[in-house]
Amino acid sequence: MATDPIHQFQIQKLIPIEIGGVDFSFTNSALFMALTVAGASAFLILSTRGRGLVPSRWQSAAEMTYEFVAGTLRESAGSEGMRFFPFVFSLFMFILVANLLGMFPYFFTVTSHIIVTAAMAMAVILTVIVYGLWRHKLHFFKLFVPSGVPAVLLPFITLIEILSFISRPISLSIRLFANMLAGHITLKVFAGFVVALSSLGFVGILGAILPLLAAVALTALEFLVAALQAYVFAILTCLYLNDALHPGH
Amino acid sequence: MSDRDGVPDPSTSAEDTELSNRLRKLGKRLDQHRDVRDEEVRRDAAPRRPGVAMAMRLGADFVAGVVVGAALGWGFDRLFDTSPWGLVVLLLLGFAAGLLNVMRSAGLVRPGIGGADRGRDGKQDGT
Numbered sequence: 001m002a003t004d005p006i007h008q009f010q011i012q013k014l015i016p017i018e019i020g021g022v023d024f025s026f027t028n029s030a031l032f033m034a035l036t037v038a039g040a041s042a043f044l045i046l047s048t049r050g051r052g053l054v055p056s057r058w059q060s061a062a063e064m065t066y067e068f069v070a071g072t073l074r075e076s077a078g079s080e081g082m083r084f085f086p087f088v089f090s091l092f093m094f095i096l097v098a099n100l101l102g103m104f105p106y107f108f109t110v111t112s113h114i115i116v117t118a119a120m121a122m123a124v125i126l127t128v129i130v131y132g133l134w135r136h137k138l139h140f141f142k143l144f145v146p147s148g149v150p151a152v153l154l155p156f157i158t159l160i161e162i163l164s165f166i167s168r169p170i171s172l173s174i175r176l177f178a179n180m181l182a183g184h185i186t187l188k189v190f191a192g193f194v195v196a197l198s199s200l201g202f203v204g205i206l207g208a209i210l211p212l213l214a215a216v217a218l219t220a221l222e223f224l225v226a227a228l229q230a231y232v233f234a235i236l237t238c239l240y241l242n243d244a245l246h247p248g249h
Numbered sequence: 250m251s252d253r254d255g256v257p258d259p260s261t262s263a264e265d266t267e268l269s270n271r272l273r274k275l276g277k278r279l280d281q282h283r284d285v286r287d288e289e290v291r292r293d294a295a296p297r298r299p300g301v302a303m304a305m306r307l308g309a310d311f312v313a314g315v316v317v318g319a320a321l322g323w324g325f326d327r328l329f330d331t332s333p334w335g336l337v338v339l340l341l342l343g344f345a346a347g348l349l350n351v352m353r354s355a356g357l358v359r360p361g362i363g364g365a366d367r368g369r370d371g372k373q374d375g376t
Contacts, residue, residue, distance in 0.1 A: 156342070159342055160342055160349060161346075163314060163317055163342055163343050163346035164353075166317045167310070167313035167317040167343075167350060168313070170313040170316060171306075171309040171312070171314075171350070174309050174312070174313060175308075175309035178309070228305060229305070232306060236306070
């Protein structure tokens with residue numbers, strides 16, 4: 001049994017595919033992305049199939065998810081922001097389901113790879129830039145030029161604003177990836193302690209109680225983080241979309 | 250519904266105006282309802298936001314600012330052979346941007362500049 005805490009993040013080729021010298025293999029990461037999409041779709045489609053006026057338990061869960069994301073989007077980007085609802089909701093569900101799937105032992109956590117989270121963050125920022133430019137033309141750049149700043153400071157402030165804008169996709173992708181990666185490594189390390197210590201005989205088993213308790217507590221924490229990171233990603237997407245809708249008040 | 254779908258002929262023009270009046274009234278009431286709902290959503294926005302979620306944003310926000318500053322400075326130096334001045338200046342600016350990110354996430358900076366704040370500034374939705 002592998003006790004290497006990094007082993008769980010290794011990409012394995014399940015079906016090797018190569019087209020024109022480029023590697024298009026179907027990997028375990030791709031498999032779990034597909035599972036995530038299938039899981040999220042199945043949850044929403046099956047739970048809303050009854051369409052009861054008095055919702056069943058599953059339908060209620062689906063409705064709460066919808067209400068939650070819709071409320072978040074409406075409060076941060078206004079009613080106008082609702083045109084981005086499908087985008088934000090898809091992101092939220094994908095991250096949430098991917099994070100929760102990753103909590104199963106022996107499952108692969110898609111969001112613990114920075115390429116996945118960076119791709120989603122880039123999609124968000126490109127949406128903001130493209131929609132902002134299309135909607136407001138050059139007024140979009142008012143985002144970087146705050147009003148009411150002395151002329152001497154304006155170049156510096158503008159530069160800082162631009163840096164702050166560029167840092168957004170980076171913080172967006174790093175936050176999700178780092179949280180999932182660190183959480184799963186910590187969990188693995190503490191669980192590894194339990195195995196290593198309990199093989200040392202009676203005293204070892206006594207000593208293993210502490211890391212076992214820690215592993216249990218960490219599992220609960222990881223569930224919290226899984227849900228919370230999906231929420232944070234969604235709400236930041238909403239805030240950035242708000243900038244695209246209303247740049248520079 | 251079926252009234253509206255029918256072919257409009259001159260004899261029913263009175264009915265048409267009546268219908269469009271009703272439609273307008275309904276539209277107004279819907280607008281009012283939506284305004285009230287938006288207002289409600291905004292008012293009880295604050296308590297719904299979990300504090301942990303806010304706290305989790307801060308670290309990454311700050312680090313990202315510094316990293317972006319350092320990366321841009323390094324790239325600038327490589328392009329224009331100005332080492333180490335590009336790195337020095339842009340790292341400091343990146344530090345400032347990181348602080349700005351953090352203060353904005355914490356709601357300490359006036360919203361509107363760049364607008365990475367939410368809630369209250371939504372009220373200026375006039376556009």
